[in-house]
Amino acid sequence: MPDLNRAAWRRCRPPLPLAVLSLALLHAHAAWAQEAALDAPLVLKRTPQLTEVIPENLRGRMPSFVDGDRISGQPDLGTIVEGNATLRRGDTLIRADRLEYYQPEDRARATGNVHVNHAGNIYEGPELELKLETFEGFFNRVRYQFLANGGRGDAERVDFIDSNVSIARMATYTTCRPEDYPGWMPAWLLKARTITADTEENVGVATSAQITFMGISTPPFPSLSFPLSNDRKSGVLPPVIGIDSVNGFEVTAPYYWNIAPNRDATLYPTLMSKRGINLGTEFRYLEPTYSGEIRADYMPEDRLRDRDRWGIWTHHEQRFDAKALGLDSLTGSLSINRVSDDDYWRDFTRTPSLTQRLLANDGILRWSSGDWSGTARALSYQTLQYAPSPILPPYDRLPQITADYNKYDWNGFDFSLNTDYSRFRGPGPLVQKELAGYVQPDGERVFGLASLSRPFLTPGTFVIPKVMLNATAYQFDAPLTTNGATSATRVVPTFSLDSGMIFERDANYFGRAFRQTLEPRAFYVYTPYRNQNDLPNYDSAANDFSFATVYTENAFSGNDRISDSNLLTLGVTSRLIDPETGAEAARFGVAQRLRFADQLVTLPNGTPVTDRFSDILLGAQINWTPKWSVDGTVQYNPDEHNSTRTAISARYSPGPYRTISAAYRYQADSTSTSNDGSKSIDVGWQWPINDLWGDYGKDLGPGRGQGGGRWYAVGRLNYSLQDSKLTDGVLGLEYDGCCWIGRVVVERITTGQITASTRIMFQLELVGFASVGSSPARTLTQNIQRYTPLRQPGLAPSRFTNYD
Known part of the structure; x- marks a missing residue:
């Protein structure tokens, strides 16, 4: 100052x-x-006494608390507690009728109704000797229960090696909860000469083991391992068995390798009775700056095709140090998808590419800095041809480089600039002529799109005028077949005006209060005609007529065709909004285009649009409650007085493990004057069969089912009304036996016009122990909306959930 x-x-x-x-x-x-x-709000203070795992260096320094009816002994030598004796140190509690504790040796001896709680794991029996600090000792005629997965059993003797490792001798093990009635026996039981449990690694190893399920016993196993929690562990996984109409009888013997907490690998050799042996492997990794997965399959001498078969699928994500380069962000990704031959997609329907016939091999680098962003990319496709229905391969982009600039609210204006350089490589002139009927050379394209808009916004209205300038330049490797040119340019301006109003009112329907809106919208676009008939088409296609594209300037996707337009789109939308939550309970919309001049720009072999009035687009989506929803779109032709496209779907999900979905789809054949087109019905479900006789189960929480003794029907059927046949289908049954789950699922996949693959999947899951058979989990999740697995991995329970 x-x-x-x-x-x-x-x-x-x-x-x-x-x-x-x-x-x-x-x-x-x-x-x-x-x-x-x-x-200030009260905050709990951290204390080392409440840690989940007590460090080894602190165990010896923790105090011991002794309680009982009668206590005697000598200071610093020994203590004897009789009647309701209790000894507690750290995460270990010992209760017994009589308890002797010898301090110099740190040894406790308990007799009579001994109960031990060690970090939530329970041991009970008549006699125990234990060193508390190292947790070394033995327990005779013991009953035990593990906290992590609820596994339990009994043994003639348990030897405690340390606080994590124990060896049960002449032991049994199961995850079935005991029932309170005479003669109860668990549905499945493991008997073994020894069971070594490592609660740190959460792995159990049994020797001279035999498994009994529903009174049927397996042959003895010299050794087998099993998990004590949901954590991953290395080892041989249970075999996967299935029956396939193409592959025959399948047996997979997978091996899982838990390399590190952020890396793992799975080897899964598969024997197919009709084809041979398929060698598969998968490797996954997760690091702070990168992650990805690699899968590779190899089948030498496939007897079905009489040749070697292979496939590789990889995906990698990378985050770079952008600050060192002066950027805001810099990321990259790499995807490789390659197979040995064109028939791979039909013969191997359960690979990562599923039934796709276009396999993308894509490497991309993304960057951003302020208002700028861009990419550098190389994209190549492998196209799997199928003689009855060949497809035209898309053009490879080797390379593609983009740079985009976006500036919003610049003195009231919004400005954007999009630039793109691409070099296109096609499938060759013979393939083009055979499949498309015309030939165009490979070439380079430089594309730029600048747009400037000035939004005028109020709480109830908006008016957005916008001007756009589209400039494109081509350089061809060979002369065009249309005019012999080796280069071409195109400049196309566009003007659009988007406007609308939003009205609101309070409404009440079916006893429920809503905020109802009425939103009329008018969208005008004018683009003058520029002759583009001689230009090649590398990546353009006609946009689908839908609510997502009806208010856009260009009738084509891609950058090779810019449609001439002089049209007005009129539409109105009404919404019902819950005033308390803001959730949209219903939405209804209608839109139609009015064309003032014929559209002259078309795709190769395309037909220009001359109708002054387009089809009427009607749409509705109703989410009245979280339990059910209805979504529908109808494209109605007022001249023909019929629908050219209809899609209606509905879903009902009143709770976990209960969902039903149905969809009807119709698409008219644009090449035919008749109304016959593609019609299909798609139905999917998961539902407890026990509901039919009034057994509605219990809510046991996510991933725990609804109680034992319950049947579930699962499935999805896609039926073609046009062909009167089932195109794809899944049918199955699941049974939850509380500590075991049985599944039978039949899947049919169409792999061609007259070919299909069918397989039967059986699985027996001993909950918390192992699964035998072919898992249908992936099939059910992909085919059934909101499918809920009967068991899902969750966080391991804390030791304080079983605190004495």
């Missing part, structure tokens, strides 16, 4: 003595701190 100001302040208020001023400030600060402390 300058001297003049300091002197003026002194004249207005004489200075206080320094000590008085300091005391006043301290008093004010203490009062403020006390008031702030009263207003």
Whole structure:
């Protein structure tokens, strides 16, 4: 503060003595701190006594608490507790009728109704000897229960090696909960000479083991391992068995390798009775700056096709240090999908590419800096041809480089600039002529699109005028067959005006209050005609007529065709909004285009649009409650008085494990004057059969089912009304036996016009132990909307959930 100001302040208020001023400030600060402390919420303090896992270096220094009816002994030598004896140290509790504790040896001996709780794991029996600090000792005639997965059993003796490892001798093991009635026996039981349990690794290993399920026993196994929790572990997984109409009888013997917490690998050799042996492997990794997965399959001498078969599928994501380059972000990704031959998609229907016939091999680098962003990309396709229905391969982009600039609210204006350089490589002239009927050379294309708009916005209206300039330049590797040119340019301007209004009112329907809107919208676009018939078509296609594209400037996707337009789109939307939550309960919309001039720009072999009035687009989506929803779109031709396309779907999901979905789809044949087109019905479901006789189960929480003894029907059927046949289908049954689950699923996949693949999947899942058979989990999840698995991995319970 300058001297003049300091002197003026002194004249207005004489200075206080320094000590008085300091005391006043301290008093004010203490009062403020006390008031702030009263207003601050209470926060629990951390304490090492509540840690989930007690460090080994702290176990020996933790205090021991002894309690009982009668206590005797000598200080620092031994203590004897009789009657309701209890000894607690850290995460270990011992209760017994009699308890002797010898301090020099740190050894406890308990007899009579001994109960031990060690970090939530329970052991009970008549006699125990244990060193508390190292947790070394033995337990005779013991019953035990593990916290992580609820596994339990009994043994003649349990030897504790340390706080994590124990060996049960002449032991049994199951995850079935005991029932309170005479003669109860678990549905499945493991008997073994020894069971070594490692609660740190959450792995159990049984020797001379035999499994009994529903009274049927397996041959003895020299050794087998099983999980004690949902954590991953290395080892041989149970075999996967299935029956396939193409492959025959299938047996897979997978091996899982838990390399590290962020890396793992799976080897899954598969024997197919009709084809041979398929060698498969999958590797996954997750790092702070990159992640990905690699899968590779190889089948030498496939007897079905009389040749070697292979496939590789990889995906990698990478995050780079953008700050070092002066960028905001810099990321990359790499995907490789390749197979040995054209028939791979039909013969191997359960690969990562499923039944896709276009396999993309894509490497891309993305960057952003302020208002700029861009990509550098290389994209190549492998096209799997099928003689009855060949497809035209898309053009490869080797490379593609883009740079985009977006500036919003620049003095009230929004400006954007999109640029793209691509070099296209096609499938060759013979393939083009055979499949498309015309030939175009490979070439380079430079594309730029600049747009400037000025939004005028109010709470109830919007008007957005926009001008666009589209400029494109081509350089061809060979002369065009249409005019012999080796280069071409195109510049197309566009003007559009988007406007609308939003009205609101309070409404009440079916006893429920809503905020109802009425949103009329008008969208006008004018693009003058530019002759583009001689230009090649590398990536353009006609946009589908839908609510997503009806309010756009260009009738084509891609950058090779810019449609000439002089049209007005009119539409109106009404919504029902819950005023308390803001959730949209229903939406209804209608739109139609009015064309003032014929559309002249078309795709190769295309037909220009001359109708002055387009089809009427009707749409509705109803989400009245979270339990059910209806979604429908109808494209109605007012001239023909019929629908050219209809899609209606509905879903009902009243709760977990209960969902039904249905869809009807119709698409008219544009090449035929008749109304016959593609018609199909798609139905999917998961539903407890026990509901039919009033057994509605219990809510046991996510991923735990609804109780034992319940049947579930699962399936999805896609039926073609046009061909009067089932195209794809899944039918199955699931049974939840509480500690075991049985599944039988039949899947049919269409792989061609007259060919299909059918397989039967059987699976027996011993909950918390192992699964035998072919898992239909992936099939059910992909085919049934909101399918809920009867068991899902969850977080391991805390030791305090089973605290004595």
